[in-house]
Amino acid sequence: xxxxxxxxxxxxxxxxxxxxxxxxxxxxxxxxxxxxxxxxxxxxxxxxxxxxxxxxxxxxxxxxxxxxxxxxxxxxxxxxxxxxxxxxxxxxxxxxxxxxxxxxxxxxxxxxxxxxxxxxxxxxxxxxxxxxxxxxxxxxxxxxxxxxxxxxxxxxxxxxxxxxxxxxxxxxxxxxxxxxxxxxxxxxxxxxxxxxxxxxxxxxxxxxxxxxxxxxxxxxxxxxxxxxxxxxxxxxxxxxxxxxxxxxxxxxxxxxxxxxxxxxxxxxxxxxxxxxxxxxxxxxxxxxxxxxxxxxxxxxxxxxxxxxxxxxxxxxxxxxxxxxxxxxxxxxxxxxxxxxxxxxxxxxxxxxxxxxxxxxxxxxxxxxxxxxxxxxxxxxxxxxxxxxxxxxxxxxxxxxxxxxxxxxxxxxxxxxxxxxxxxxxxxxxxxxxxxxxxxxxxxxxxxxxxxxxxxxxxxxxxxxx
Numbered sequence: 118x119x120x121x122x123x124x125x126x127x128x129x130x131x132x133x134x135x136x137x138x139x140x141x142x143x144x145x146x147x148x149x150x151x152x153x154x155x156x157x158x159x160x161x162x163x164x165x166x167x168x169x170x171x172x173x174x175x176x177x178x179x180x181x182x183x184x185x186x187x188x189x190x191x192x193x194x195x196x197x198x199x200x201x202x203x204x205x206x207x208x209x210x211x212x213x214x215x216x217x218x219x220x221x222x223x224x225x226x227x228x229x230x231x232x233x234x235x236x237x238x239x240x241x242x243x244x245x246x247x248x249x250x251x252x253x254x255x256x257x258x259x260x261x262x263x264x265x266x267x268x269x270x271x272x273x274x275x276x277x278x279x280x281x282x283x284x285x286x287x288x289x290x291x292x293x294x295x296x297x298x299x300x301x302x303x304x305x306x307x308x309x310x311x312x313x314x315x316x317x318x319x320x321x322x323x324x325x326x327x328x329x330x331x332x333x334x335x336x337x338x339x340x341x342x343x344x345x346x347x348x349x350x351x352x353x354x355x356x357x358x359x360x361x362x363x364x365x366x367x368x369x370x371x372x373x374x375x376x377x378x379x380x381x382x383x384x385x386x387x388x389x390x391x392x393x394x395x396x397x398x399x400x401x402x403x404x405x406x407x408x409x410x411x412x413x414x415x416x417x418x419x420x421x422x423x424x425x426x427x428x429x430x431x432x433x434x435x436x437x438x439x440x441x442x443x444x445x446x447x448x449x450x451x452x453x454x455x456x457x458x459x460x461x462x463x464x465x466x467x468x469x470x471x472x473x474x475x476x477x478x479x480x481x482x483x484x485x486x487x488x489x490x491x492x493x494x495x496x497x498x499x500x501x502x503x504x505x506x507x508x509x510x511x512x513x514x515x516x517x518x519x520x521x522x523x524x525x526x527x528x529x530x531x532x533x534x535x536x537x538x539x540x541x542x543x544x545x546x547x548x549x550x551x552x553x554x555x556x557x558x559x560x561x562x563x564x565x566x567x568x569x570x571x572x573x574x575x576x577x578x579x580x581x582x
Contacts, residue, residue, distance in 0.1 A: 151185040151283075156346040157309065157395065159334065161453065165309035167191075167342075169302045175292040179206060182288050189284040189339030190308035198288055200300030207289040221250045223277040230272040231256070231265070284340055308338035309395070311349050313454030315406070318467055319413055319437060321460065326413040326439060328447060330406025330454075332387065336395045347389040351452040351477055366418055367530060367561060368438045368485030385450055408447050413439040417491055417527055420559075421498045423535025423582075424513070430497040430520065432490035433529055435471065442481045451478040458488050493522035494529055494566070501575075509581045512546065517574040521566040531562045531574060548576040 153171035173182055198205050224247045231245050245256040245263075254265040265271075286302065311334050318327045332349060336342070387405055395401060417433040437458055440446030453476045459467040471488030478484060502514040521527050536543040537558035545552065545560060552560040566572045 150341060150343045152343060154346075155342050155344070156348070157342060158348045158350060159309050159311050160350045161311065163307055163310035165306055167302070167304055167306055171300055171302070172297055173200070173300050174297045175203065175290070175295060177292060177295045179289060179291050182290055184286040184288065184302060185283045186340055187284050187286045187302070187304070188306035188308065190306050190337070191284070191286070192305045192307070193286075195303075195305040196286065197303045198290070198300060199303070200298055202294055202298065203290045203292045203300070205288055206291055209287045218250070220273065220277070221247065221254055221271070224273060225250060227274070229256075229274070231258070232270040232272060234268075306338055308336065310335055313351075313405075313452040314402075315451070315454060315456040317413075317437070317456055317458045319415075319458055319460050319470075321415055324412060324414055325410045326437075327409045328406060328411060329404060329408075330451070332389075332403045332405050334395055334401040334403070336397050336399055336401075339397055341397050342395045344392045344394055346392055347395070349387040349389070351385040351387065351450075366434070366436055366485045366487060367532070367555065368416070368436070368483055385452070387452070406447070406449060406451075408449075411439060411447050412445055413437060416485075417494045417529040418487075418532070419496050419529070420532040420534050421496075421515075421517070423533075424500055425498050426500045427497055430495035430518075432492070433494045433496060434487045435489050435491050436485050437488050438483070438485045440481075440483050441478055446481075448480065450480045451475060451484075453477045456486055458486075494527055495520050496529070496531065506579075511580050511582060513578045513580065515576050515578065517576075518571060519564055519566050519574070520571045522569060524568050526568050526570075527566050529564045529566050529572075531564055532559050533561075533576065533578075534559045536560060536578065536580065543578065543580045546577040546579050549574055552576070 151171075152169055154169075156168040158166040158168075167188060169184075169187070171184070175182075193208070196208055198208070226247065228244055228246050230242055232240055232242050234240050243258055245258045247254065247256055248262070249255040256263055256265060311332055314331045314333055316329045316331070320326065334347075389403055393401065393403070414437075416436040416438060418436050419431065419433045441449060441451055453474070455472055455474050457472040458470050460470050462468050473486035473488060475484065475486065497518045497520075499516045499518070500513065501516045502512075504512040506512055515533065517531060519529050519531070521529075532555070533552075535558065537556070543557070545554075548562075550562060550564070552562045555561050560576075562574055564572050564574055
């Protein structure tokens with residue numbers, strides 16, 4: 118949107134259609150606001166509670182009070198106004214904001230002044246009646262109809278009374294007494310949200326990681342919130358927010374420890390220590406977690422679907438495992454967000470190696486996240502034989518070839534899924550090395566693969582399919 122510039126008491130609008138109005142609104146500087154003491158409670162679901170304390174100088178009886186600089190994404194049905202000795206009669210939210218397009222829309226049927234300049238710089242003026250403003254402006258000048266050309270300046274006789282330079286809430290109140298008094302406006306708004314982002318520096322040799330957690334605030338409300346108190350809530354009260362579920366990687370388990378965090382009902386609360394300005398169309402980051410030297414480990418994991426086979430080897434997933442427990446972990450609950458993992462290269466420079474999203478994670482949890490595909494650790498599953506045994510029984514022989522092109526040995530975790538199709542009577546008749554039956558649907562082998570070598574695992578399954 119092109120800017121409004123005040124000059125000689127006229128609003129000059131530079132656009133394909135330039136425009137002027139003889140009565141100009143008072144537009145505050147970006148750091149000025151009609152807000153009072155503002156507190157924001159921001160949730161994960163792009164929703165926030167705004168509490169704005171202002172002082173009104175009221176007359177006795179019924180008066181109309183205007184509150185500029187409320188959120189342009191306000192939910193008007195959630196507004197409450199509280200203050201001593203007054204009652205609310207009516208409230209309106211004026212969201213029709215002043216723009217060049219809206220100004221011209223409101224001028225349809227009215228007479229405006231067109232200002233044109235020729236090649237010598239000489240200006241000519243003539244009156245015109247605005248007929249339409251759809252993908253261009255159509256005007257009537259005397260007996261002729263024209264479409265305004267780019268560069269034409271328009272002078273409006275006045276600003277429409279229902280166009281606002283700033284989002285404004287107007288409230289009609291009844292006051293028993295006159296004089297100044299504090300009032301508080303409360304409302305919910307969309308367009309304000311936050312998320313957590315985590316930066317992890319992983320030291321594989323030491324089995325440690327440094328973690329920094331960042332809160333990223335985003336404001337798309339159309340309004341600046343100046344010097345506000347901030348309270349972040351990890352959760353989405355009363356919403357249909359989709360619950361993120363961890364991928365099926367061994368090592369994830371829910372914790373039962375209570376974090377040393379403020380609570381609001383069943384949600385964790387993260388208050389920011391200092392007031393901050395949350396500007397419109399801005400993302401702001403604030404640190405909330407900083408842990409050094411937490412235990413962490415790397416693993417290789419691959420899950421094979423039932424009867425899964427491949428002519429070409431597939432890569433194992435690289436997995437990072439850590440804990441959020443008080444002892445031997447990060448010692449905190451983690452709001453949902455993206456974990457980005459870095460490792461130092463041979464020159465000591467941190468390099469990005471992968472990322473994964475986590476859900477809200479209790480303190481005391483074990484976390485396993487996939488960071489990418491291993492270049493040198495691979496697997497080729499083969500269905501060697503399928504035999505029908507009758508009575509809906511099958512014998513399936515699987516062969517898995519694991520290869521390791523690294524110069525060090527690895528332990529690769531191989532899971533065979535799809536063993537339970539609802540009957541829960543699948544069994545492993547024989548296997549080349551013992552497996553762990555992690556569930557009715559899955560068996561897991563932890564296979565030692567030598568440096569620059571390979572390992573073979575075979576297994577015979579008795580199933581109904």
